[in-house]
Every structure is written in structure tokens, then in C-alpha cells.
Amino acid sequence: MPPRRLPLGAAVAALAALTALAAPAPAQAQAQAQARPDTPSVPPPGRVTVEVAGVNGSGCPQGTADVAAASDNTAFTVTYSNYLAQTGAGSGGTDFRKNCQLALRIHVPQGFTYAIARADYRGFAHLQRGAYGQQRANYYFQGNAQTARSTHQFNGPFSDNWQAADQTDYADLVWAPCGEERNLNVNTELRVYAGTSGSQNLSFMSMDSTDGSVSTVYHFEWKECPAA
Numbered sequence: 001m002p003p004r005r006l007p008l009g010a011a012v013a014a015l016a017a018l019t020a021l022a023a024p025a026p027a028q029a030q031a032q033a034q035a036r037p038d039t040p041s042v043p044p045p046g047r048v049t050v051e052v053a054g055v056n057g058s059g060c061p062q063g064t065a066d067v068a069a070a071s072d073n074t075a076f077t078v079t080y081s082n083y084l085a086q087t088g089a090g091s092g093g094t095d096f097r098k099n100c101q102l103a104l105r106i107h108v109p110q111g112f113t114y115a116i117a118r119a120d121y122r123g124f125a126h127l128q129r130g131a132y133g134q135q136r137a138n139y140y141f142q143g144n145a146q147t148a149r150s151t152h153q154f155n156g157p158f159s160d161n162w163q164a165a166d167q168t169d170y171a172d173l174v175w176a177p178c179g180e181e182r183n184l185n186v187n188t189e190l191r192v193y194a195g196t197s198g199s200q201n202l203s204f205m206s207m208d209s210t211d212g213s214v215s216t217v218y219h220f221e222w223k224e225c226p227a228a
Contacts, residue, residue, distance in 0.1 A: 127156030130196035
């Protein structure tokens with residue numbers, strides 16, 4: 001028996017009903033648009049400054065980590081000059097793991113708050129066949145719970161610049177408390193494992209730069225604080 005065809009009017013009505021069911025209600029659509037903005041937030045006027053309030057870790061001995069805010073208030077950078085993890089020939093027992101904990105004091109214009117929307121990490125790695133390296137990171141505001149730790153792995157053989165990025169969905173952003181000044185704690189870590197490469201073969205992974213050309217970049221998301 002041939003398939004039954006709906007009259008044109010009934011078909012149009014059915015299509016309209018399906019469309020109405022699929023489309024979100026106006027309030028829901030507005031909430032979705034706010035949760036996933038199509039355009040980046042507009043940075044606030046004035047000057048944003050970033051200062052190192054505390055530093056700790058084998059990957060950033062005192063005086064080897066510098067921070068600077070971008071002139072357009074969209075991001076800030078962290079540049080390391082002695083951040084190297086290695087394993088194999090000539091390595092010490094703890095050299096396979098290096099970490100850095102930075103407490104950053106970020107001054108923002110009054111009436112605005114920020115979150116870290118994206119972090120870009122870069123460095124150089126030389127990994128023998130069978131070896132692998134890992135870059136780990138997380139951050140949190142003073143007094144708040146830590147964010148989940150992200151891990152990026154690079155497998156040997158590899159001898160080149162490396163880069164990794166952590167992107168946070170808008171709905172999951174962690175905002176600095178309005179009207180309060182709390183340090184942003186940034187934790188990073190490098191690990192290098194010999195794996196099956198053998199203990200005599202040197203493998204290493206760095207996140208450092210002696211000339212300032214390689215930096216970790218943290219991108220801001222901005223919003224205005226509610227009126228008091």
C-alpha cells in the first residue's frame with residue numbers, strides 16, 4: 001500500500017508544531033544566549049595591573065618568573081626563565097618533576113570583575129622514543145576551591161616547540177568576588193618520564209624563555225558587578 005500523504009494544510013500545521021517544540025521558549029533562549037555569548041566581553045576602561053604576591057616551587061626559583069598585563073586589558077602573561085623538567089643522563093632524582101605556584105594580586109577598575117577564560121601554555125620539549133612529558137595546570141581565587149587540574153601529554157619521539165590550551169565554557173567560569181581583593185593562585189607543573197626510552201637517554205620539557213619570547217598567556221573574561 002503506498003504511504004498515506006497528509007493534505008498540504010495538515011503538513012504545514014504539523015511542521016509548525018514540531019518547530020515550536022524544538023525552539024526554546026523566549027526566556028530559555030535568552031538564558032542560553034547569555035550563557036554562550038557570541039562575542040568576547042569588552043575590557044573595562046582604566047588600567048589593569050598584575051603583581052606577584054608570592055612564589056613557590058622548584059620550577060620558578062625567586063626572581064625567575066615575571067608577570068605583565070596586556071595594555072588592552074584582555075590578558076596577562078607569565079614568563080619563566082628557569083622552568084625545566086628532565087630525566088635520563090645527568091638528571092637528579094627529583095628533576096623529572098618541576099612545579100610553580102604563583103599568588104598574583106590583580107588590580108581591576110572599580111565596578112568590574114574578571115574570570116580566566118583561556119590559558120595558553122608554550123615551551124620546548126625533547127623527548128626520546130618511548131619517553132613522554134606532561135604539562136599540568138589549575139588556578140583558583142584565594143579562599144575558594146581549586147579548579148580541576150588539566151593535563152596535556154606529549155609523547156616521544158618529539159623535539160620541537162610545544163603548546164597547549166585550556167578553555168573554559170562561559171557557564172563554568174569562576175569569577176573573582178566583586179568588591180574584594182583576593183589573590184589569584186596559579187599552579188603549573190611539568191613532568192618527564194623515561195618510559196621505555198632507557199635511563200641513559202636524556203629527555204626534557206621546558207616552559208622557560210631567556211628572552212621573553214615564550215610566555216604563558218591568561219585571557220580575561222570581564223563583566224560588570226551588580227550595583228550595590
